[in-house]
Amino acid sequence: MKKGFVFDLDGVITDTAKFHYLAWKDLADEIGIEIDLKFNEQLKGISRMDSLERILAYGNKSDAFTTEQKEALAEKKNTHYVELLQDLTPDDLLPGVQEFLNDAKAQNVPCAIASASKNAPFILEKLGVQDAFDAIVDPATLTKGKPDPEIFVRAAEAINITPAEAVGFEDAQAGLDGIKAAGMYAVGVYSGEELHGADLIVHHLTDISVAELLQK
Ligand code: G6P
Ligand code: MG
Numbered sequence: 001m002k003k004g005f006v007f008d009l010d011g012v013i014t015d016t017a018k019f020h021y022l023a024w025k026d027l028a029d030e031i032g033i034e035i036d037l038k039f040n041e042q043l044k045g046i047s048r049m050d051s052l053e054r055i056l057a058y059g060n061k062s063d064a065f066t067t068e069q070k071e072a073l074a075e076k077k078n079t080h081y082v083e084l085l086q087d088l089t090p091d092d093l094l095p096g097v098q099e100f101l102n103d104a105k106a107q108n109v110p111c112a113i114a115s116a117s118k119n120a121p122f123i124l125e126k127l128g129v130q131d132a133f134d135a136i137v138d139p140a141t142l143t144k145g146k147p148d149p150e151i152f153v154r155a156a157e158a159i160n161i162t163p164a165e166a167v168g169f170e171d172a173q174a175g176l177d178g179i180k181a182a183g184m185y186a187v188g189v190y191s192g193e194e195l196h197g198a199d200l201i202v203h204h205l206t207d208i209s210v211a212e213l214l215q216k
Pocket of ligand 2: 008171
């Protein structure tokens with residue numbers, strides 16, 4: 001029997017990956033690195049600074065910038081990304097999300113967000129679903145990013161359940177690996193890239209019900 005749900009944000013609740021990609025692509029262009037959509041898959045679930053490091057390594061420029069310069073680059077990307085988020089509305093929720101969250105609320109099933117994004121509270125507010133979540137893990141307080149299970153363990157703690165009592169939702173391989181390492185039941189939300197190790201794969205939250213998952 002499961003007692004609560006832990007959700008990734010980007011790619012599970014809404015599709016912000018396209019905005020992350022646009023903002024990173026612009027920044028990468030500026031420093032002479034060309035990235036494409038295939039490379040972008042590697043950035044899903046990965047923190048802002050780690051994403052920048054991966055882009056720099058990809059362009060053989062890991063040593064070309066000081067720490068301060070890297071921080072400024074990450075800040076610049078984020079300013080652009082936040083600009084792109086301004087037009088988000090509840091219409092940008094992925095199919096089935098609103099209904100699933102309503103159902104969880106109606107059945108008193110606690111829900112938490114385990115996202116590497118420091119913009120998660122802002123995005124949830126824009127989508128109009130901030131009240132659907134009982135907890136949002138602050139990624140700034142973590143010692144390790146996904147695929148480490150820390151963020152998922154902390155999310156379960158925040159809603160007073162054990163990881164074994166939780167169902168975790170993820171669209172990225174790094175996140176799925178973290179959910180499994182935490183000992184949760186893992187739902188992979190398929191976004192076009194192969195996902196390994198999920199207990200169940202869905203295309204959208206319309207494919208499953210709260211009641212069905214609580215039985216897992
Ligand atoms: C999510 C996304 C990543 C992003 C990370 C940090 O995990 O999948 O692509 O890099 O959040 O987001 P932030 O909004 O803090 O830059
Ligand atoms: Mg994601």
